[in-house]
Amino acid sequence: MKIATPIYSHVADYESVYEPAEDTFLLLDALESEIGFLKKLRPSVALEVGCGSGVVSTFLFKILGASTTYLCTDKNSEAAACCHVTADLNQAPLNIVTTDLVTGLLPRLENSCDILLFNPPYVVTPSDEIKKPGISLAWAGGVNGREVMDRFFPLVPKLLTDKGVFYLVVVKENKPDEISRLFREMSFSASTVKSRRSGPECLSIMKFQRLGTKSGSHG
Numbered sequence: 252m253k254i255a256t257p258i259y260s261h262v263a264d265y266e267s268v269y270e271p272a273e274d275t276f277l278l279l280d281a282l283e284s285e286i287g288f289l290k291k292l293r294p295s296v297a298l299e300v301g302c303g304s305g306v307v308s309t310f311l312f313k314i315l316g317a318s319t320t321y322l323c324t325d326k327n328s329e330a331a332a333c334c335h336v337t338a339d340l341n342q343a344p345l346n347i348v349t350t351d352l353v354t355g356l357l358p359r360l361e362n363s364c365d366i367l368l369f370n371p372p373y374v375v376t377p378s379d380e381i382k383k384p385g386i387s388l389a390w391a392g393g394v395n396g397r398e399v400m401d402r403f404f405p406l407v408p409k410l411l412t413d414k415g416v417f418y419l420v421v422v423k424e425n426k427p428d429e430i431s432r433l434f435r436e437m438s439f440s441a442s443t444v445k446s447r448r449s450g451p452e453c454l455s456i457m458k459f460q461r462l463g464t465k466s467g468s469h470g
């Protein structure tokens with residue numbers, strides 16, 4: 252089943268908002284390849300961290316429809332504003348919160364998210380870069396490009412329902428094997444849904460589920 256890419260031409264008007272790029276589109280392709288699995292999941296709540304333009308959650312809405320509640324967060328308030336416009340233009344019912352990761356949503360959202368999505372800032376940079384506001388928030392990942400995502404990983408078991416699934420965008424420099432090990436230690440299965448080379452970047456979409464989940468994949 253082919254899902255149309257959401258309307259996003261307005262994103263170019265927002266200087267500090269990440270324009271959908273190869274990493275975004277690889278995540279969309281991964282979600283499209285997971286349609287059967289995602290529908291079978293019958294998700295009540297989907298949460299995207301670092302929503303940027305909002306194209307990914309809008310795409311997920313096009314797959315799953317209005318029976319799922321869509322929550323989006325971004326630390327950049329301009330991204331949140333842009334995401335509102337994307338939601339309106341595509342008639343997607345997104346609920347957008349400007350916050351660091353999921354601050355303010357826990358403990359209320361504990362064990363409530365059936366789908367978690369994160370295309371994090373993954374580029375290897377000096378640690379100081381991640382403290383800068385605006386567009387550098389979109390890519391600056393600090394040491395191994397892992398500093399922001401590493402802060403989120405311990406929250407994943409808290410947020411996910413028993414059947415829940417987490418999709419994460421990574422590049423080779425983030426050490427995907429180490430990330431898999433980290434999740435296995437938290438009793439999650441880890442697999443790779445899609446990989447693609449884009450210029451110097453070797454991108455992958457990783458998928459995590461609690462071990463023992465019936466529909467879990469154990470890669």
Ligand SMILES: C[S@@+](CC[C@H](N)C(=O)[O-])C[C@H]1O[C@@H](n2cnc3c(N)ncnc32)[C@H](O)[C@@H]1O
Nearest residue numbers: 269275301302303325326327351352370388389
């Ligand atoms: C690579 S961009 C991805 C944007 C969009 N999800 C996409 O796939 O096109 C990373 C996004 O994460 C946001 N971000 C960075 N650090 C964050 C944090 N600590 N909490 C919430 N969002 C953050 C950035 O502002 C940016 O919008």
